[in-house]
Amino acid sequence: xxxxxxxxxxxxxxAMDTVGLVPLFLGLTQGMGDKEVRKLIFNAAAxxxxxxxxxxxxxxxxxxxxxxxxxDFRIGGGVLLLILSIQDLATASSVEDRRKxxxxxxxxxxxxxxxxxxxxxxxxxxxxxxxxIPITLGALLxxxxxxxxxxxxxxxxxxxxxxxGSQAFAKVASLFMAGIAVMMIRSGIEGVLKLG
Numbered sequence: 646x647x648x649x650x651x652x653x654x655x656x657x658x659x660a661m662d663t664v665g666l667v668p669l670f671l672g673l674t675q676g677m678g679d680k681e682v683r684k685l686i687f688n689a690a691a692x693x694x695x696x697x698x699x700x701x702x703x704x705x706x707x708x709x710x711x712x713x714x715x716x717d718f719r720i721g722g723g724v725l726l727l728i729l730s731i732q733d734l735a736t737a738s739s740v741e742d743r744r745k746x747x748x749x750x751x752x753x754x755x756x757x758x759x760x761x762x763x764x765x766x767x768x769x770x771x772x773x774x775x776x777x778i779p780i781t782l783g784a785l786l787x788x789x790x791x792x793x794x795x796x797x798x799x800x801x802x803x804x805x806x807x808x809x810g811s812q813a814f815a816k817v818a819s820l821f822m823a824g825i826a827v828m829m830i831r832s833g834i835e836g837v838l839k840l841g
Contacts, residue, residue, distance in 0.1 A: 646780075653776045653784035659821045660726070660768040663792050666759045667799045668812060673750050685751040686796045690789055692756030697769055697785055701778060704770040715774040716840065719833030722767035726826035729764050733819040760792055764822060771829060 674682050708718065772781040795802060 649776050649780050650783060653772045653780050654787055656768050656825050657765065657784050657788050659818050659825060660764040661760065661788055662818045663795050665818055667795065667802055670755065670796055670799055686793060688751035689756035689760055690793055692752045693761035694789055696757055697761050700766050701769055701773055701781060704773060716833045716836035719771055719829045722771055723826045723829030723833060725767055726764050726822055730819045730823040730826060734816060
């Protein structure tokens, strides 16, 4: 049980890249009051949770409707994760480029796609197939709690790590994401070959 939870928790933690979004989050919320920032964090987390759970429960039905197998999605999801990780490793994200009006940043971009982006959603669907809904849901909730704790203490964390340290952590997370992507592609191809 604990091993299954770890197998769900770690890929999701890497895909969500919680610590990596701290510098961007601080840039987006610059000049906002503490009370406003706290409200925004909880709104963003609630949005991410709703989207993730909806995706978790409708993913299989979408597969069936579209004629996609779990192995097909593993390969497709792995390719997507690999592209996202390479993109993240190859480019430097600019806080200024992603600024939005303050009123709207809780849902977009902080909730979606920063907290719960394509990488996390793809990972969730793969985990539901391999580990089941209860374990995946537990891993999702644990990760969202970590997101809340990190963002609520983001000013303190950035002071300790420094912006450069946080950005370096984000790049290491992208390397792990690339490794997970290759594993997904490999297991998907192995599954397709076994069916064939």
